[in-house]
Amino acid sequence: MTPAQLIAACLLVPAAGAAGIALAGRAPNVREGVTLGTAGLLFAAVLGLLPTVLKGSVPQLFVLEMLPGIALGFRVEPLGMLFALVASGLWIVNSVYSIGYLRANQEPHQTRFYVCFALALAATVGIAFSANLMTLFLFYEMLTLVTWPLVTHHGDDEARRGGRVYLGLLLGTSIGLLLPAIVVTWSLAGTLEFLPGGILRGTASGSVLGGLLALFMFGIGKAALMPVHRWLPAAMVAPTPVSALLHAVAVVKAGVFAVVKVVVYVFGVETLAGMRAADWLPAVAGFTIIAASIVALRSDNLKRRLAYSTVSQLSYVVLAAALLTPLSVAGAVFHIAAHAVSKITLFFAAGAIYTAAHKTEVSELDGIGRRMPWTMGAFTVGALSLIGVPPLAGFLSKWMILQGAAQAGNFTALAVLGLSTLLNAAYFLPIVYAAFWRAPRAGDAAHGEAPWPMVAALLASAAATVALPFAAAVPLALARAVAG
Amino acid sequence: MIAAHLPVLLVVVPLAAAPLIVLLRHAGIAWALAVAAAWFALGAGLALAAEVARAGVGALVAPYALRSVAAEVPPERRYLYYAVHCLCLAGLLGMTATGDAFNLFVFMEIASLAMYILIALGRHRRALLAAYQYLVLGTIGATFYVIGVGLLYLATGTLNLADMAARLPAIEGTRPVLAALAFITVGLSLKAAIFPLHLWLPNAYAYAPSAATSFIAATATKVSVYVLMRYYFGVFGAHLVVASLPVPQILLGLSIAAILTASLVALWQADLRRLLAYSSVAQIGYITLGIGLATRDGLTAAVVHLFNHGITKGALFLLVGGIALRAGGAGFERLRGLARSMPLTCFGVTLAGLSLIGVPGTAGFISKWYLVLGALEAGHGWLAAYVVLTSLIAVAYVWRFVEAAYLSAPAAGAARVAEAPLPMLATAWLLVGACVWFGFDTSFTVEGARRAAQLLLGGAP
Numbered sequence: 001m002t003p004a005q006l007i008a009a010c011l012l013v014p015a016a017g018a019a020g021i022a023l024a025g026r027a028p029n030v031r032e033g034v035t036l037g038t039a040g041l042l043f044a045a046v047l048g049l050l051p052t053v054l055k056g057s058v059p060q061l062f063v064l065e066m067l068p069g070i071a072l073g074f075r076v077e078p079l080g081m082l083f084a085l086v087a088s089g090l091w092i093v094n095s096v097y098s099i100g101y102l103r104a105n106q107e108p109h110q111t112r113f114y115v116c117f118a119l120a121l122a123a124t125v126g127i128a129f130s131a132n133l134m135t136l137f138l139f140y141e142m143l144t145l146v147t148w149p150l151v152t153h154h155g156d157d158e159a160r161r162g163g164r165v166y167l168g169l170l171l172g173t174s175i176g177l178l179l180p181a182i183v184v185t186w187s188l189a190g191t192l193e194f195l196p197g198g199i200l201r202g203t204a205s206g207s208v209l210g211g212l213l214a215l216f217m218f219g220i221g222k223a224a225l226m227p228v229h230r231w232l233p234a235a236m237v238a239p240t241p242v243s244a245l246l247h248a249v250a251v252v253k254a255g256v257f258a259v260v261k262v263v264v265y266v267f268g269v270e271t272l273a274g275m276r277a278a279d280w281l282p283a284v285a286g287f288t289i290i291a292a293s294i295v296a297l298r299s300d301n302l303k304r305r306l307a308y309s310t311v312s313q314l315s316y317v318v319l320a321a322a323l324l325t326p327l328s329v330a331g332a333v334f335h336i337a338a339h340a341v342s343k344i345t346l347f348f349a350a351g352a353i354y355t356a357a358h359k360t361e362v363s364e365l366d367g368i369g370r371r372m373p374w375t376m377g378a379f380t381v382g383a384l385s386l387i388g389v390p391p392l393a394g395f396l397s398k399w400m401i402l403q404g405a406a407q408a409g410n411f412t413a414l415a416v417l418g419l420s421t422l423l424n425a426a427y428f429l430p431i432v433y434a435a436f437w438r439a440p441r442a443g444d445a446a447h448g449e450a451p452w453p454m455v456a457a458l459l460a461s462a463a464a465t466v467a468l469p470f471a472a473a474v475p476l477a478l479a480r481a482v483a484g
Numbered sequence: 485m486i487a488a489h490l491p492v493l494l495v496v497v498p499l500a501a502a503p504l505i506v507l508l509r510h511a512g513i514a515w516a517l518a519v520a521a522a523w524f525a526l527g528a529g530l531a532l533a534a535e536v537a538r539a540g541v542g543a544l545v546a547p548y549a550l551r552s553v554a555a556e557v558p559p560e561r562r563y564l565y566y567a568v569h570c571l572c573l574a575g576l577l578g579m580t581a582t583g584d585a586f587n588l589f590v591f592m593e594i595a596s597l598a599m600y601i602l603i604a605l606g607r608h609r610r611a612l613l614a615a616y617q618y619l620v621l622g623t624i625g626a627t628f629y630v631i632g633v634g635l636l637y638l639a640t641g642t643l644n645l646a647d648m649a650a651r652l653p654a655i656e657g658t659r660p661v662l663a664a665l666a667f668i669t670v671g672l673s674l675k676a677a678i679f680p681l682h683l684w685l686p687n688a689y690a691y692a693p694s695a696a697t698s699f700i701a702a703t704a705t706k707v708s709v710y711v712l713m714r715y716y717f718g719v720f721g722a723h724l725v726v727a728s729l730p731v732p733q734i735l736l737g738l739s740i741a742a743i744l745t746a747s748l749v750a751l752w753q754a755d756l757r758r759l760l761a762y763s764s765v766a767q768i769g770y771i772t773l774g775i776g777l778a779t780r781d782g783l784t785a786a787v788v789h790l791f792n793h794g795i796t797k798g799a800l801f802l803l804v805g806g807i808a809l810r811a812g813g814a815g816f817e818r819l820r821g822l823a824r825s826m827p828l829t830c831f832g833v834t835l836a837g838l839s840l841i842g843v844p845g846t847a848g849f850i851s852k853w854y855l856v857l858g859a860l861e862a863g864h865g866w867l868a869a870y871v872v873l874t875s876l877i878a879v880a881y882v883w884r885f886v887e888a889a890y891l892s893a894p895a896a897g898a899a900r901v902a903e904a905p906l907p908m909l910a911t912a913w914l915l916v917g918a919c920v921w922f923g924f925d926t927s928f929t930v931e932g933a934r935r936a937a938q939l940l941l942g943g944a945p
Contacts, residue, residue: 064925066924066926067850067853067926068930134844137844138844141843141844141845142845145838149890152890152891160887163887163891164883167879167883168879171876172876172879175872175875175876175879176869176876179872180856180869180872183857183860183868184860186857187857187861
């Protein structure tokens with residue numbers, strides 16, 4: 001297949017898969033088979049594009065002209081390639097996990113769940129491969145809308161409240177801030193294409209560009225910069241597989257992906273550095289890192305703690321991109337992958353604990369490591385990676401970002417990263433300690449590990465966390481290609 | 485030969501079909517004739533390209549009407565419904581096709597009288613009151629319009645719009661011309677339900693038969709807005725209206741008030757049809773906002789939104805008609821859990837609702853894009869912000885429906901209803917499909933609107 005056909009396949013496979021899942025709704029085994037098959041095909045199609053991208057060429061697909069001068073088109077550059085690889089690869093693992101989770105918990109509306117999931121992946125790939133801001137915006141909104149039924153999956157009052165915050169904040173920021181930002185960009189630059197070096201150089205004064213950057217950064221609500229982060233904890237009412245793949249990987253990474261895209265390909269790193277228009281951004285990102293970590297520290301609910309940890313980790317990416325040095329931008333890109341594999345492991349473990357032991361609070365986890373050694377072992381790997389313990393995945397990206405901060409001479413950023421590492425350890429390690437070294441409470445029901453598909457999935461993602469730094473050649477090559 | 489007479493045929497065929505239907509007095513044949521006339525109008529309209537939107541909705545609604553009218557209009561009056569439908573279509577098409585100020589008045593009256601009857605045919609007793617309200621206000625509007633035309637005739641000595649436009653610049657500052665402008669503005673604003681002259685609209689939309697509502701909502705007010713634009717830019721001229729008088733400022737002020745108040749009122753309605761009616765008032769506000777900007781992008785936005793909002797609201801009212809038919813009304817308490825029994829209808833409402841919000845990938849987004857762009861390029865950054873922020877209110881009212889239909893359990897003791905009948909569903913989904921189609925392929929809508937805007941602005945700077 002030609003690269004253009006592969007791009008089309010990447011978009012059509014999950015969409016067709018969604019239709020197939022809907023048709024097979026009455027036969028659960030066939031339906032799950034279709035889900036796994038679709039996930040495998042999608043990953044194969046994305047992988048098929050990799051050699052071309054690594055060779056340095058940029059496959060393109062032009063679909064149609066939506067408005068005069070604005071196309072619906074796709075272009076696979078290194079950053080999008082990496083994002084699509086991470087999302088589609090983890091979808092396979094997550095599908096195995098979902099099957100175990102949904103069946104063990106006897107969740108309702110399973111067909112709707114798998115359909116929306118496949119559509120969410122189609123939207124994610126659309127974002128990853130988008131050639132311009134309009135295409136990105138189209139799939140960005142689609143991702144919000146198709147994940148709403150997943151967030152409100154349980155249909156009760158709590159889900160409804162969570163769904164309102166989720167939709168209100170994500171649509172509110174994207175229509176209220178991101179859309180005007182795109183219109184302003186169009187009116188300044190006369191194009192919306194993502195081009196190396198950016199499209200806004202010399203079109204307006206530094207203060208105008210600074211304001212425009214603010215519209216973009218807070219308009220991309222999915223990147224969860226404070227104060228527009230509230231949708232992420234609200235989304236935790238969803239079943240855990242949704243929190244794991246969508247609200248630790250696909251949706252939130254779509255946010256930081258868009259942030260990096262805007263910084264690198266719309267503004268241009270040199271334009272921003274030259275005009276000092278992005279000087280305020282590291283401060284906001286640094287504040288988010290610290291504040292979210294403190295909230296995580298004080299949350300007893302495990303998923304909520306993980307959600308605030310995600311808010312904090314997302315701002316690592318924003319901070320790294322805002323430092324505007326080649327090394328930090330490469331670190332930002334690599335952190336997208338490193339945080340994805342680590343955080344999905346943690347959510348998998350949280351879901352496994354809920355399924356096997358029906359526990360949701362951190363304070364209930366005393367001694368659980370003795371009953372679920374594999375699950376808590378994987379949790380420990382994920383936690384250590386996010387703290388930044390070598391040689392795990394999270395260490396590598398943190399190291400690159402630290403070096404970038406040193407290069408930029410930004411000592412505040414260095415301090416923020418150091419403090420945040422301490423906070424990470426402070427909210428993760430007590431869980432590990434309690435799980436393995438505290439005695440189980442009296443009266444806890446006896447239970448073992450969660451069903452095997454869930455355990456297999458979380459072991460696979462933990463293995464990826466360990467293996468990523470040793471197989472880092474491909475992601476690092478892609479990350480360096482972005483940083484130029 | 486025929487091609488030269490198409491504009492006339494377009495009006496004459498539905499006009500002639502109406503008395504034929506009355507003579508035949510059979511509901512089935514009447515329906516067939518109405519469909520044939522409407523589809524002819526669509527065919528002829530396609531050839532002319534200008535009338536497509538109105539004739540298209542007329543042509544679509546006519547076949548839909550079969551089931552809806554069968555349910556909502558007493559059998560002995562059904563043939564009347566179809567006759568009046570044809571008359572209304574003829575009147576609206578005539579309004580767009582004519583080049584004569586007085587003919588326009590006649591066609592307007594034909595369309596309006598037909599509409600009073602269409603509304604009065606609703607099965608609710610309040611339909612009569614709604615029709616009466618509309619009758620009073622509509623007549624005032626028509627009277628104002630004809631006074632304005634009379635003044636123009638006195639001043640220019642012609643009723644032909646093109647001749648008027650040629651003779652007006654010489655006398656443009658004189659008092660009769662200014663008075664004519666004022667009368668015509670108020671008259672047409674009443675017909676177009678431009679805030680604050682919209683009071684007839686919510687009741688009329690809520691109590692008319694569903695087929696009539698979607699037809700009127702998609703076409704009638706839009707035609708009046710179109711005529712208003714023609715008078716402003718084609719007859720009086722942008723020089724007078726935009727440069728010498730504060731008409732754009734007044735329009736902008738009214739539009740801003742319309743958008744906010746009508747959207748907020750829509751949010752609190754207990755009935756989906758009334759909600760959509762108030763939303764229409766707000767959406768007309770977006771159209772007049774585009775006119776008030778008086779730039780090329782602004783006018784493009786106005787014309788595009790005339791079309792896009794027409795198909796969006798047409799689709800919504802058709803689907804809600806199906807809900808009203810099956811669930812016995814469109815009050816929010818009847819919508820609870822409706823997605824389980826009417827999945828296709830509810831999904832259609834959701835998709836068309838997204839177009840109402842202006843989510844990318846739908847027709848509504850294209851309108852919003854040009855409106856925001858137009859506001860920015862006219863130097864009104866705050867207006868661009870206002871447009872996007874108020875469209876968030878649309879998110880709230882569309883999601884009221886989505887939450888009720890998808891997340892609420894059906895009311896205890898409520899009977900399980902069937903999906904809407906296939907002909908209604910198929911027509912409605914055709915329009916829903918158009919909402920999505922015109923969100924991607926805009927070559928027809930945007931190109932047409934740009935040409936129209938260029939034509940209207942003609943001599944403007």
